[in-house]
Amino acid sequence: MTLHWRSRLIHPSATAPAGFRSLTVPTYRGSTTILEGAADVSDHWDHTRSPYRYGLFGTPTTLELAARIAELEDGKHCFITPGGQAAIALIHLAFLGAGEHVLIPHSIYGPNRDLASRMLTRYGVEVEFYDPLIGAGIAQLIRPRTRLVWCESPGSITMEVQDVPAIARAARERGVVSALDNTYAAGVHFDAFKHGVDVTMQALTKYVGGHSDLLLGSVTVRDHEHFQRLGDAHQLLGMGASPDDCSLALRGLQTLAVRLGQLEHNCLSVASWFSRQPEIATVLHPALPSCPGHDLWQRDFTGSSSIFSVVFEPRVAKRTVIAFIDALRLFKLGFSWGGVTSLVMRYDAPKRILGGQPQLVRFNVGLEDARDLIDDLAQAFSAIRARRSRARRAAGKRAGRRSPPRP
Numbered sequence: 213m214t215l216h217w218r219s220r221l222i223h224p225s226a227t228a229p230a231g232f233r234s235l236t237v238p239t240y241r242g243s244t245t246i247l248e249g250a251a252d253v254s255d256h257w258d259h260t261r262s263p264y265r266y267g268l269f270g271t272p273t274t275l276e277l278a279a280r281i282a283e284l285e286d287g288k289h290c291f292i293t294p295g296g297q298a299a300i301a302l303i304h305l306a307f308l309g310a311g312e313h314v315l316i317p318h319s320i321y322g323p324n325r326d327l328a329s330r331m332l333t334r335y336g337v338e339v340e341f342y343d344p345l346i347g348a349g350i351a352q353l354i355r356p357r358t359r360l361v362w363c364e365s366p367g368s369i370t371m372e373v374q375d376v377p378a379i380a381r382a383a384r385e386r387g388v389v390s391a392l393d394n395t396y397a398a399g400v401h402f403d404a405f406k407h408g409v410d411v412t413m414q415a416l417t418k419y420v421g422g423h424s425d426l427l428l429g430s431v432t433v434r435d436h437e438h439f440q441r442l443g444d445a446h447q448l449l450g451m452g453a454s455p456d457d458c459s460l461a462l463r464g465l466q467t468l469a470v471r472l473g474q475l476e477h478n479c480l481s482v483a484s485w486f487s488r489q490p491e492i493a494t495v496l497h498p499a500l501p502s503c504p505g506h507d508l509w510q511r512d513f514t515g516s517s518s519i520f521s522v523v524f525e526p527r528v529a530k531r532t533v534i535a536f537i538d539a540l541r542l543f544k545l546g547f548s549w550g551g552v553t554s555l556v557m558r559y560d561a562p563k564r565i566l567g568g569q570p571q572l573v574r575f576n577v578g579l580e581d582a583r584d585l586i587d588d589l590a591q592a593f594s595a596i597r598a599r600r601s602r603a604r605r606a607a608g609k610r611a612g613r614r615s616p617p618r619p
């Protein structure tokens with residue numbers, strides 16, 4: 213059949229020579245995948261049972277990333293999602309239904325808390341928050357209708373290290389699924405499955421991506437029934453991820469070990485320096501004894517990462533902390549973390565930290581030289597100290613005018 217050139221644009225016979233053996237995974241983009249025969253048409257997501265059916269369930273690039281994350285985390289199956297928050301939503305929606313109950317630590321990632329309290333409740337799920345340091349005491353909170361217990365360790369912003377093995381054990385004994393947000397540990401510094409967790413997720417956006425240029429998430433499991441539930445929900449929710457982003461994540465994986473090593477070193481240098489500053493009440497870094505749950509971190513983790521928080525002394529006013537942050541030059545003000553650039557973010561401390569009075573500042577330490585980062589922080593402290601002494605001198609002068617010195 214000779215084709216018009218218009219048709220040949222769509223159905224070419226030209227092809228590149230075969231046999232290029234790249235070290236990298238090709239980026240396969242595609243919505244449609246061509247099926248074998250009309251008798252064999254179905255749209256099932258499960259690639260362990262049927263061949264590729266539709267791009268939304270993953271192209272070879274997506275599935276290669278999924279397989280490598282599963283291997284790294286010592287899981288069996290992994291789903292890639294469009295972001296970390298999508299991975300969180302997938303877990304909630306796969307395991308919960310109306311009239312059922314979920315337990316979530318107070319220290320959970322904020323958007324996870326908001327999804328549960330603002331959206332799951334609308335669908336009739338009962339949401340209960342628990343003390344992140346509860347440990348085996350979680351057993352008392354598990355009800356007949358409890359279906360899911362979340363952990364995140366260390367917690368977002370407040371950094372409490374949880375007794376994940378005790379919580380996962382209590383859940384398992386009662387037939388409840390345990391889920392862990394393992395983003396801090398990059399899926400490697402804490403072995404979720406060895407410690408008894410059923411479902412583990414990561415924001416690949418953070419350490420696996422590692423360069424602040426992509427958004428992806430992962431959900432990994434070992435159990436076949438969990439795999440089926442998640443796969444079904446993944447398909448129904450349309451959680452396809454961009455193969456281009458997956459390709460960047462595959463590249464990020466190759467340098468994860470060196471980046472994590474340097475980030476850990478830099479972060480510890482900066483966090484230790486902070487614990488010697490008079491304006492700071494406490495430093496929340498899991499490798500420092502001042503962090504709640506530090507002993508659990510020593511017991512269960514093989515390393516620490518790039519984020520920590522500091523709690524300012526309650527006497528340091530919010531406007532002073534804002535001035536401190538605005539004086540920083542290398543630390544940029546922005547959400548997310550795990551990339552190469554140092555970042556900073558301010559929060560009002562929650563009630564459980566010194567009664568909720570002080571200011572809490574979270575740092576992500578990047579790959580700059582640690583001495584430059586410390587110099588930057590030192591100049592920002594100098595700026596607020598100079599402000600304070602200027603203010604004190606001015607107040608002294610005003611007081612002096614009101615009451616003349618005694619003779």
Ligand SMILES: *Cc1c(COP(=O)(O)O)cnc(C)c1O
Pocket residue numbers: 294295296297298321364368393395396414415416417418427428429548
């Ligand atoms: C950033 C983050 C997420 C969400 O990841 P996105 O890719 O930004 O949606 C989830 N959990 C934790 C602990 C995070 O820090």
